[in-house]
Amino acid sequence: MRWNLDLFFILAVTIAFFFGGIVKGVVGMGLPLVALALMTTVLDLKTAVSLVVFPIIMTNILQAMRGGLFKKLLRKFWPMLAMAAAGVFGGVYALYQFDPSYFLITLGIIVLCYSINNLYSVRLSITERSLPMMSPVVGLCSGLIAGMTGSMGLPVIIYLQALGLKKDMFVQVLGIQFVFTASILAIALFHKGELAADISVISALAVFPSLLGMFAGKLVRDKVSEDRFRTWLYFVLLFVGLNLIRKGLF
Numbered sequence: 001m002r003w004n005l006d007l008f009f010i011l012a013v014t015i016a017f018f019f020g021g022i023v024k025g026v027v028g029m030g031l032p033l034v035a036l037a038l039m040t041t042v043l044d045l046k047t048a049v050s051l052v053v054f055p056i057i058m059t060n061i062l063q064a065m066r067g068g069l070f071k072k073l074l075r076k077f078w079p080m081l082a083m084a085a086a087g088v089f090g091g092v093y094a095l096y097q098f099d100p101s102y103f104l105i106t107l108g109i110i111v112l113c114y115s116i117n118n119l120y121s122v123r124l125s126i127t128e129r130s131l132p133m134m135s136p137v138v139g140l141c142s143g144l145i146a147g148m149t150g151s152m153g154l155p156v157i158i159y160l161q162a163l164g165l166k167k168d169m170f171v172q173v174l175g176i177q178f179v180f181t182a183s184i185l186a187i188a189l190f191h192k193g194e195l196a197a198d199i200s201v202i203s204a205l206a207v208f209p210s211l212l213g214m215f216a217g218k219l220v221r222d223k224v225s226e227d228r229f230r231t232w233l234y235f236v237l238l239f240v241g242l243n244l245i246r247k248g249l250f
Helices: 007-027 031-039 045-051 053-065 070-095 100-119 128-149 154-163 167-191 197-205 207-223 226-249
Strands: none
Touching (some): 031 100, 031 207, 045 100, 053 167, 070 100, 100 128, 128 154, 197 207, 207 226
């Protein structure tokens, strides 16, 4: 194993996925971004990317299938998914070829952009006529970022919001994107020999604190207004993103 399986490591992974699950339970997304942001403060990025694979897949399967639009959405967004697959392999290749500090900075910038975009409620607006051109570009960018940093949501979230999709369709497309991209990421990491048995076991076990966090998040959603929770979350992520950039630079 590349790291010592001690109490500190177990606590770090458990806490990261538990809080990631809470965020997903409250706002319906954000588990990989939050878990990665927390884990990379104490673990190397390559290990953290490998660990997010199974929790992403398992916590999004129902979201991907629920809604009754699975086949329709696949036909509509298959270019985005196809290019995401190509991007993931390119991103994983880059992750293991270049200095990881660059990708910590990239992840930090993604977290910052995600936080600022939501704090200021920045919303773009585009029509579905843009799908043939924009969908593959968004998919490629999302796949590259997923392969390099394990975070796969931001480009797709901004794009789907700009399309003005209805809530149910938005949630299901996002679930499909996460399950598909995480599955391709697992294949790419396995091909590189980075999803070995020990990491796969830890990643699979991380599903449990993720699900527990999601359950806790749903309870929080009933007690605290979603808007207030989002504001707290995005301010916290703002500082986490700045810390990731600092860690990559220094």
